[in-house]
Amino acid sequence: MNSSELAIGIDLGTSTSILSVLRDGKPFAIPDPQTKTPIVPSVVGLNRRGELEAGQAALNAVTDPTRLIREAKRAMGTSTTFQLGQHTLRAEEVAALVLRKMAAVGESYLGVPVRKAVITVPAYFGDLERRATLRAAELAGIGAIRLISEPVAAAAAFGLDNHSFEGTVLVFDMGGGTLDVTLLEMIEGVLEVKASHGDKHLGGKDIDEILMNHALAEFRREHPGAEPSQAAMERLKRAAESAKKMLSESEVADIVVENFAAHEGDVAELCVTVERRQFESLIRPLIDRAIQTVDQTLDKAGASKGDIDRLLLVGGATYIPAIREAVVRHIGKPALSGVDPDLAVSQGAAISAGLALGTLDSTREQTVAIVDSNTHGIGVRVLHIEEYDAYPTYDELIAPNTPIPYFTKRMYSLLRPDQTELEMHVFQDVRNTKVLEDCVPTGVSGVITDIPPALYGEPHKVEVEFSYDQNHIVQIKATVVGVGKSTTVRLHADELSQSDEEMAQAARNIDQLWQSSPLAKTNEKLIERAQTAIREGHPKGELIEALVVELKTKISANDAEGVRATRQKLVDVLAEV
Template identity: 45%
Template sequence: MNDFAVGIDLGTSTSEICIYKNHDAVPLPDPITKMPIVPSIVAVNRNGELLVGEAARGLVDVAGQGIREVKRKMGSSETVCLFKQGYRPEEISALILRKLKENAEEALGATIRDVVLSVPANFPDAARQATLNAGKLAGLNILRLINEPTAAALAFGIKNIEAEEQLVVFDFGGGTLDITVLEMVAGVLDVKSSFGNPQLGGKDFDEALMALIREKFTAEHPGAEVSDISLRHLKEVAETTKKVLSNQRSHEVRIPFFAAQGGKPVDLEVEITRREFEQAIAPLLDQARDCVNQALKAKKLRPEAIDRILLVGGTTYIPAVRQLVFEIFGKEPKADVNPDLAVGMGAAIQAALAKGLISEESGVILTDVAPFGLGIGALTLVGRQPMMSYDALIQPNTTIPYSVKREYSLLHAEQRQVELRLYQDHTGNARLLSEVVDTGIVGEITDIPPAPDGKPYPVEVEFSYDINGIARVKASIRAIGKSVEIAYGQSDKRMDQQEMTQAAGRIRDLWRQNAKARQYEGLIDRAERFMAAIPPDERYPLSDVVLDLKAALAANNAEQIEAVGDRLVDLMFDLDDGLGG
């Protein structure tokens, strides 16, 4: 067994891979940039070469050639276009994971398989399943999904075993906001509640700033026509401006040839002040304030009861966000963890705990909660009128893993089939189906025979919710020996096994176009040309080595690629030498 454990923070804007080794969690840098923070962007250049991370930055905003912020689309029915080919969000996420995997394998000189992967606490069930699928497509074995704020708290807790206090993790990343309340006592990190918004993050701050820049430009140049290329460039400029305004009171934004007016090019030159930016993002800050209040309200906690606030995620660098935290809690948030790296480091620590690399004496015991409720639709009688209502199987902020059994009944003795559908509740107060979200998890029992005694059959429902936040439901009519595992129905939001197989093929083809694969293309091509010129019975062992190298490239096995590649180099050298002699 390896003496290290691996954790990955797959983020909306950036991603990181970390290892736990020698009693510490550390991030692994990208071998090219030497930075541990890898942009979560993917692009394909005009030569068809795949670019992931920093290498994709120049093309990411070119329509049809690049993709950013794909995490926002996880668990949705949306597809994204890359070089005239449609891909599901989990396929693009798999490419980012493969990049991180390759970085780690190059740094460690070992193959990476087992990892803990982080997800937003309020990621819905479909997005969690999509994340697991992305890991599988990337050639990873996901030991566990860990909620991002929980991972950050673990990164703090492992170094503060003796602490006894109430914590709030304020996790504001590029695409999501999670607020998690924890209690730490004698090495136990007990998650009490979690609330957030999976559609609120740094991306929205960027868009507010882009709108502000365009508004000021339009005021100076009414009627000027802005090209699509200029608008794509504005995204990068807005990100840079946002970062500058965290340290300066104002910033001059300049983009040459931004628009055209009267047939002449017009430069964008506007000044943006921090105050203007803060006014533009005020509605977003209000949404963040509401999330904090909801998280505290779930456990009837007052802000002054919180001892420590951990800031996590790049959006927490914005001064207005830090001021918001101060206003709510009346105390300065502390820099006890690295906002950019804490989640990945915590995921690595969780992986180490799972693999037994951390002793019980020096480890942290971790509990977590379901950030939302889940239940089924049940027909109830209101007066004499039947009405579909929501019946909760698990309430928000229930400690997980969790399981429960419930007994229901068919409506009448002649009922021939029954359908069970799982719904999601974010408030804990839902009663009607109009107040909940359909998860797409559905199942039915059909061909039910009439009840011989004239009484409707009882239906037993078994529900479980595991530590990965994945729900499973089974319904049984024991009297007739029929049951159904309620599972994801055929849906645009989720991949079935056939789609996974097809996606694996697409990813394999695309990954062959990355730089590591392409450096061997010439060698393989030369070997195949050589084999074509000799009789079939003389092609061994060269043919086997070529096939082995192609298989290693397809599997993205860095250790095997290097070993088989060296064998092919040596073999071709010997053959060339033999021909020359």
């Protein structure tokens, strides 16, 4: 199968990631050969030998929290950096390593390299976070076909299975780090996003934290003055995580961490028993916030609870009975069965990839098409002149909940005929007030310089072409009209943007780090040689490519025996004259 025709979707989650592929028009989540499950922890770490580990392997091999990075997604689009041994990584660089891991998972199963995929992002992700995600894909060597919002992807997975359904769907997507609530309407196989709302810090990790803090408080009450080490805290985090999972099944769970902290010359053990009822009252504030987010979403869409025909619960946190019940009770509709809370997002991403690549024909019956919308209004800062008053205002270019892609043109004027420079700043109307003071700068701005003075005293007109693409990325082109040739500027994120040089350097670093993973390191040169041979048009190129993929698969699976065998085959082919 030609790899470019493969419709692959990657759910790049805060705590776990999943890769799905479209097979015979149906999405299928690919298991990690190491763990046999498609749910791969979004974790990278350095093992004792200083080699990179990713996914479950990282959790297994690395216990030192300073050599482990998790939940990097929460810092996407910011300048926050993470420390991995002596490496300093930005969030998108960590995401790139996770994506490489996912690509390796895909390759091991599909037998062909993963070159492009649809990648999911939370619906609330703004321009900077989405741009950072696209950079992560680029660093990982994966072409992002497009980005898709997680709840929209989940709805697509539902839609494909229920293509004749017509009505309103509410997706409640509570993953590791975030809550996204999206209201969609489905008609004639078209899923249209009516409104989205989210809470950036409301997910499984916040629940873990509550359990951790609870256990820690109990421990401190029994052992005043005892201070656990950072490594002990890492073990507590994992214990809390498993207790949380346990509490979804049973009525009671223990959080046990041996050798937790030195106490009065002795080593004390942390052992806290949590009953489900107690757990539920601990997370009640989070549940309340989640329900509030549901109401805000309905408000934004101008809909009420009664309008909802189907309720979709996705994301790992919706396994928690208290959360499930609270949402079901609030909406007054049972949650749909038949949608896998863990896999739906990734499956929807694969469907989206199929639609984008054309392997899934949206015009055929029994398929879906997706129409997404933006979450916040976006505009530019302009000077509003009224009689003798001039004051800066926010001029909206796209209203919230507008179907995307969206294009518009607007004419403005420079202030003075002798104006030589124009600065444009893009603002996001986060509070939906259309008041400049309430809007936040997106960091996207641009400048036009060296504007020649206008003749006849009339200031130049400025044409602003605005586009908002389906990746939710803003492009603005401002043209000063009538200056002979028009001056144009492409707006860029000034603070976080990287030059091509920086990008290349980051890509080299990521590549180097990736190659440091065990087994990969020993076979690095051979794979490099094989890839050169393919590029140079080796007569057995296809066979070599297949062997490279096989070798990479075995490497990912940590199958030392298999690696040796495949390596031998590859060496044989390459050695032939």
